[in-house]
Amino acid sequence: MPVDLRLVGLRKEFPGHDGGAVVVAVDDVTLEVEKGAMVTLLGPSGCGKTTLLRLIAGFEEPTRGEIWFGDKRVDRLAPNARDTAMVFQSYAIFPHLDVFENVAFGLRMARVPDAEVRERVGRVLELVGLAGLERRAPSQLSGGQQQRVALARCIVLEPHVLLFDEPLSNLDAKLREQMRVEVRELQQRLGVTSVYVTHDQAEAMALSDVVVVMNEGRIAQVAPPRELYSRPNSRFVADFIGKANFLTGTVVDARTVDVAGTHLPLSSDAPVATGQRVDLVVRPEAVVLRREDGPGARGVIAHAAFLGDHAEYHVRLPSGDLVVAHEANPAERGMFDVGEEVTVTTGPLHPLPPE
């Protein structure tokens, strides 16, 4: 697939308050997005993801760097001259216009003939399930419907790049998951290149072809969701995506690592040298607890919680470390008790590159 959106060495500084130090919101970001891909910018608040999105939309001007849509450089263009459409966190629906006119707004700005406006708006409203509500005022719509208006208003323009600024964060949990599916299906059907900002890692995983994890203005890792989860490149990414246990060990051979005297399997695809000290990541669901004695470390259950689809245990090892373990289907399989002694083994541990 050809590259459709390209950010080159982007940097954005904001002047500090009252002559304070300059704040670097986006720091040397380079990124290529393939045509039709859905990319999420994920990170904690203040990591620069929203600023990056606003740079692409043109609401902010980069201090340095370039933005390309296909082979057109756009970073000096005004927002209205860029072929983007953005779904805002607050929806930003025009409260004085009805549903139809909200969706038609961009077409009217482009002076599209009336007949075509009617035709295209009608089609898009059908697509997002708002047919029949054309003459409603925004205030008469539910949160989910407002969300769909905001979405329809963007996709009716068939923009070069579709931008999402935490669009689902104002919805309740159930509706959020439903809209997540709808947004993804729609985006794939239309094949429009999209950039989606969120701080919700589950949303990022569910939606995207590629996740860009950001931290303090910089890109921490760019990877598809599965790779991001199983092979994080830093402690920050591992910690931010899902839950993680961090251990330290010594490499025994290409397949084995020694953690506090216990030999555990080592994930095979990372280049490590024998005898090297490494930081290791293992997900709670890869931690296996058994009652019976055997190979592995002995530990004591310090905390046990029943969470429906899984149980969460905190296991204290002789070294003093706490390991979090998730065991599936506790309703059927029963639970360990607090204070019970267990044998702890793990699936392959993923070594983190030295920081």
Next chain:
Amino acid sequence: MSRAVRELRLLARDPLLLGLVVLIMAALLVFVLYPVVLVLRHSLVTPDGLGLDNYELLAQRRLYRNALRNSLGVATLVGALSVVLGYVVAFTLARTDVPLKRALHNLTILPIVSPPFSGAISILFLFGFNGLVTRHLLGLRDFSIYGFWGVVASQVFTFAPIAYLSLRGVLAGINPTLEDAAMNVGATRWQVFSRVVLPLSLPGVASAFLVVFIESMADFGNPLVLAGASFPMLAPQAYLEITGSFNLPRGAMLAVVLLVPSLTAFALQRYYINKRQYVTVTGKPTASTTKAVGPAAKWLLFSVVVLFALVVIAFYGVILVGAVTAVWGFDYTLTLRHFQYVFAVGWDTVKDTVLVAVTSTPVSGLLGMLIAFLVVRRRFPGRGAMELLSILNFAVPGTVVGIGYILAFNSPPLLLTGTFAILVLNFVFRYVPVGIQNGIAVLRQIDPAIEEAAQNLGADGVTTFRKVTLPLIAPAFFSGLVFAFVRAMTAISAAIFLVSANWNLMTVQILNQVGSGRLGVAAAFSVVLLGIVLVAVGVIGALVGRRAETAATVRF
């Protein structure tokens, strides 16, 4: 430096907007700053070059010294009395459960929509040489209302409603649960007021005082009618220097003397006191319990409010009656003679006045919203200067502006004196500040993402303003219109320098009629003027009502 360049480059992405910014800035410089600078410069003109000679006259001549002292004294007392009266009315109508609130509110603010000196005319009718009260009821022969007390009385009548409106906002904004909380921890009703409500409203009190002080200093009509020859005041004295003695430098000097306290009060109000306003408004709905005032206190306050309302009724009643009375004080037969005069001789003036007001109002309204939009939503070099310049005219006394306009536009390239344009321009730039302040307040409550969305969907800056911002701030726009229209219809202090044989205004006519002792004609003019204003306010109000409804349904 780099920041200014960056902001300019950002703005240049939208050429139409950049053009507008430049145009507005140029207009503000020419029509706001330039005239004031000319007044300053002219006050330094002496027979042999520039110097402070004119200001030395202030020390040398008793007349000027007294004018300054009188103006300051009147403004201080009027400020204090207006605030006390305004506070009582605002407190009663905003925080107690007295009857007739709506009617009392409307009566209280009636003086705001009438010419600023109609109170003075009523006072002449009631307390003048042939006054109904002084001459006929009390039989006084040698009583004179002219001077200090006459001016104070008519100015309090005129400006207390302004203090009322601004204090009402402050008092209504104090969360009633604070009163409940204070009572809950054992405070008596008087303690609740003196320890909680009063301290919370003190910045508002100071602000209202300064606003009235500025208005009083700048007032022209009331002093001209009621000050009399033995009680000189700055604004009329400056006018007399220029129109009577044709001494522009001395007039300019007095104008500058008038400007200094006004600007000081304005700066105090804007940059010191307003930053100390306590905002206790929260998103939580609070029901007013209105138990914090005992029944005795409540009815005492209520009687003060009713008394002021009765004075308003009496003052306007007297004007109505005076307009259909043959010769006040001598011949009380009913007649339509005065109205015939207005419609025959004065009809051109009525048409001129309405035309000037109708032309300047929408321009002023739109300009106000546009400046508010630029100031709140855009970043460009000179943004702060634009805001300051556009509201500066609010603090500059009309007399100063009027003198500045005749100095600035009396020669090519901008030869405007005596034209329709100079009146319109004067009103546009004089009354735009209120629209700007309203617009800024409303804009700050509108999510900027809505305007970003419009831009994102392809609208440039001007289209965004036209299609999105303006409809959203329509209520503020219309109330700005009402204010601009009322002021354009009733203004006098600057306009009196700018009228000509071709273009005359009703307010000037009224003053002339009072000056030549024809109170009946003045009253008839006032009635017509007030009628036009009330009809216009009603029409715009009906529009706002419909607009406000749509705006209310689009809360988000």
